[in-house]
Amino acid sequence: MKARNDPTPLSIWIIAALWALGALAPTIRWAISAWPTSGGSVVALVIVTLVFVVYHAAALIRLSRWPIVLQVAALAWSVLSRTLGGNFDVGPTSALGLFMMWVPFGVYLACTLPHWRKMNWAFFGRPYRPHAHLEETFA
Known part of the structure; x- marks a missing residue:
């Protein structure tokens, strides 16, 4: 692998780190409250969420x-399913929901997209290996 x-x-x-904490917090909160009624499905959902x-x-x-x-695909799917399903409300509560959905996504894109040119299409990414001449220079 390169x-x-x-x-x-x-x-x-x-x-x-923020995305991982933001994704795990609701899952753990739900798992604690739903454990007494459905233990097996809670374990399955927590494992799937952890893997993701x-x-x-x-x-x-x-x-x-x-x-x-x-x-981006998950957010597009969410918006499209809400729109086609008729659950896309327009009002003060939905405006707050949209704000709570789009602001974190905007921060996510603002932190990741400036580095798009450095990124690669490998599904798991590539490991970092500094240039050999840099190691010789600072050794």
Whole structure:
């Protein structure tokens, strides 16, 4: 597998950590409240969520473009299903919901898209390996 020469930018590390915490918090909160009634489905959902969060964070840190593509597709699917399903309200409560959905997504894109040219299309990203001549210079 090819390595990349650019280290992971700090904004990618920050957004990967924030995204992971933001994705796990509601799942853990739901798991604690739903455990007494349906233990098996809670375990299954928590495992699926953990796999997705670990993939997303690891691939983003290894500068893969796929987490961004999947995030945009998930948001587009959410908006499209709400619109076609008739659940897309217009009013003060829906405006707050839209604000709470689009602001974090805007921050996510603002932290990741400036590094798009450094990123690669490998599904899990590529490991970081500095140039050999840099190692010789600072050794």
